[in-house]
Amino acid sequence: MKTLHFDYWMEISYTEPVTECHYTFKCLPKDTDMQQISELKVEIMPHHDYQRGEDSWGNVMIYDDLYQKHDRFGFHIQGTAKTGLTVGEKENSGELVGPYSYPYGLNKAGDRIKAYYKKVIETMGESCASAYETAMYFMNCLYRDFTYEKWITDVNTTAEEAWHLKRGVCQDYAHIFIAMCHLAKIPARYVTGMMTGEGYSHAWAEILSEGIWYGVDPTNGCTVGDSYIKIGMGRDANDCKINKGIMTGGGLQTQSICVRVEEKPE
Amino acid sequence: MYDMDLLERTDTVNELLARYGVKFGIYKNNTFKEQLFPFDAIPRIIQKQEFSYLEKGLKQRVMALNLFLKDIYSEKKIVKDKVIPDDFIYTSSGYMAECEGVAPIKDIYSHISGIDLVQGKDKQWYVLEDNLRVPSGASYPMIARELCRRSSPATFENMKLEDNRNYAKLLRKTMDHVNIGGHTVILTPGRYNAAYFEHSYLAEQTGAHLVGSADLRVENDKLYYVTYDGKLKWVGAVYRRISDEFLDPINFYQGSLIGVPHLYDVFKKGNVALLNAPGNGIADDKGIYYFVPKMIRYYLGEEPILQNAPTYLPFYEEDLKYVLDNFDNLVLKDVAEAGGYGVVFGSKMTKQQKEEFIALLKKEPRRFIAQEVIDFLDIDILEQGKMVPRKADLRAFVLMADEPMVWKSGLTRFSRNPDSFIVNSSQGGGFKDTWVLSQ
Structure with a gap:
């Protein structure tokens, strides 16, 4: 168990003013069995009264339609999270296990992943009895066989494309891992969040085994524990994109992101 | 049954249809070609009694399909009870997880349904397809009837015939039933859509505003339409003729230029009605079609009146x-x-x-x-002054307000090719008016 302080700042600046902007942020962490959020501070730029809602996956949405000129746009989230309260989340989405069980969007396996999956299954042996153990085995294989490298893939890269390149980032690791779980008939979902340290947001996956969703981080080859703060989830990255927007005007844009998570002294 | 005078006026009616712009757009090899939708003046005639059988069956079918949609996006009892395997739901391209837990106004999903039927040589009717997304076609027999009456008034003088020009009234009633108090608009993808004529005609006939996405905007979780002088008018119902994936670039396909950002969020909050509701594609799925008779038994506890092929x-x-x-x-x-x-x-x-x-x-x-392969009952068309038999189907329209209403007409489409069973207008077929006798 840890008490973490988090600070997530995202800003886009434009060389010319934006005249119209439509956005949806899914950037707010919420309470789960594993984490408890407090002292949450939300700031949206430019300052305005935004709308709030929830999507089908239970993610908190902040969204609005701006018709006022602005040249800076973004959010700043701060708060405290108690993490590692349990080892996983109880399955209570009920009706959503179905959609989490079938290939969708960016997590669809093609022939290449299917061939890899077959190879992995052959080497797995009989020791992996539960869905959890099977998923752990997949995670270890993927951690070994895939290389972390930035700028090779982008946000629209599919699991199959990333696997073909054998290199990519956390989003790609998570998509390929989910694709493999689906082939093994294990429900799996995509998760966005933060990790202790300084840098960007992170992504991993959760798998359902015996009524519990366990966090699995194939990028780091480990299970998700108390140094992780979960933000959103969905079937693939598109379901829980932290920032989605459409704007008119703006000229050239520069995006800056700074995520800082540190342990709070007791 | 019908006057030869009407048949002699075929060319006149087709000329009038052309003048009114009754066209059908077709994409072939990536180019858009607009062509006239050829009209054949010999009506398909359905006896009163026969139509009342169809009417009962169609109402039953659409009721069950609505209950199915409601169930699928909430409790999924039909899956849990193993009537439909979950593969058929979750691997369907028509299933939209974004609709999970979202209840449309008054629980109506399919406000306008187009059910495609054929009649076999044994006189038995079979349902071939259910179209619950954005079915088109009602405007064609509507305007054809109007133009036939104008060209050959004598034909209709003593005919005991249901007047199909009431479609606009039924549609208006359907839209008003779910409108939450604002204006009603028909949202068209624009001039290059295959059914643009229909969008503009239905707007004119129902008194709704015909709008494109640029005429609409979301502000503070409400939908407005922008008048020519820049004023905002609050919208309470949208009869959208845009498919789900293009409806809202923030929530669905991001590259859509014909959608309205956040329209789906406004709908989710109950601040606007969308006709038809998003997510209906699952009921259109040809794999799900197989299960419709089972759905009727499951949800209504009745035997299906209409048969599937x-x-x-x-x-x-x-x-x-x-x-x-x-x-x-x-x-x-x-x-x-x-x-x-x-x-x-x-x-x-x-x-x-x-x-x-x-x-x-x-x-x-x-x-x-x-x-x-169903051995269709051929119906006659006029070809160079001679009557020749051709394959034809019937698209019946069911509109849902406080109860389902079956339009007493329908679009009869025929294949112009004597060897073809495919009657779709997108494959270059023609159409007929459908006469339902009132006595």
Whole structure:
């Protein structure tokens, strides 16, 4: 168990003013069995009264339609999270296990992943009895066989494309891992969040085994524990994109992101 | 039954239709071609009693489909009770997880349904397809009736005939029933949509505003339409003629230029009605079609009044075996395709095509359905002054307000090619008016 302080700042600046902007942020962490959020501070730029809602996956949405000129746009989230309260989340989405069980969007396996999956299954042996153990085995294989490298893939890269390149980032690791779980008939979902340290947001996956969703981080080859703060989830990255927007005007844009998570002294 | 005078006026009516811009757009090899939708003046006539049988069956079917949609996006009892395997829901391209837990106003999903039927040589009617997304076609018999009456008034003088020009009233009632108090708009993707004529005609006939996405905007979780002088008018109902994926670039396909950002969020909060509701594609799915008679029994506890064409799902082993054994007698349909595309007849394949197709069928059984080829009852059309028999179907329209209403007419489409069973307008067929007798 840890008490973490988090600070997530995202800003886009434009060389010319934006005249119209439509956005949806899914950037707010919420309470789960594993984490408890407090002292949450939300700031949206430019300052305005935004709308709030929830999507089908239970993610908190902040969204609005701006018709006022602005040249800076973004959010700043701060708060405290108690993490590692349990080892996983109880399955209570009920009706959503179905959609989490079938290939969708960016997590669809093609022939290449299917061939890899077959190879992995052959080497797995009989020791992996539960869905959890099977998923752990997949995670270890993927951690070994895939290389972390930035700028090779982008946000629209599919699991199959990333696997073909054998290199990519956390989003790609998570998509390929989910694709493999689906082939093994294990429900799996995509998760966005933060990790202790300084840098960007992170992504991993959760798998359902015996009524519990366990966090699995194939990028780091480990299970998700108390140094992780979960933000959103969905079937693939598109379901829980932290920032989605459409704007008119703006000229050239520069995006800056700074995520800082540190342990709070007791 | 009908006056020869009407038939002699075929050319006049077609000229008038052309002048009114009654056209149908077709995309072929990536180019858009607009062509006239050829009208044949010989009406399809349905007796009063026969139509009242169809009416009962259609109401029952649409009621069950609505209950199915509500169930699928909430409790999923029909899946839990193993009436429909979950594969058929979650791998369907028509299933939209974004609709999970979202209840449309008054729980109506399919406000306007187009149900495609054919009549066999045995006089038995069969349902071929349910269209619950954005079915088009009602405007064609509507305007054809109007123009026929104008061209040959004598024909209609003593005819005991249901007036199909009331479609606008039914549609208006349907839209008003779910409107939460604002203006009503018909949202068109624009001039280059195959059914643009229909969008503008229905707007004119119902008194709704015809709008494109640029005329609409979301502000503070409400939808407005922007008048020519820049004023904002609050919108309470949208009859959208844009498919789900293009409706809202923030929530669905991001590249859509014909959608309205956040429209779906406004709908989710109950601040606007969308006709039809998003997510209906699951009920249109050709794989789900197989289960509609089961749905009727499951949700309504009734025996289906209208029959499906005998259908097999290669997904089930025994059905696959039947399909392989009777391949030449069957028509095979790709569940993801529409508009007459992805339809192949077993008997018309070469040996090599057949082998390739069967390999594909075994690899992706969920992707196909197989149906017995129904021996359609031919109906006559006029070709160069002579009557010749052609294959035809009937698209019946069911509108849902406080209860389902069946429009006493329908779009009869025929194939102009004597050897073809495919009547879709996107494949270049023609149309007829459908007369329902009132006595």
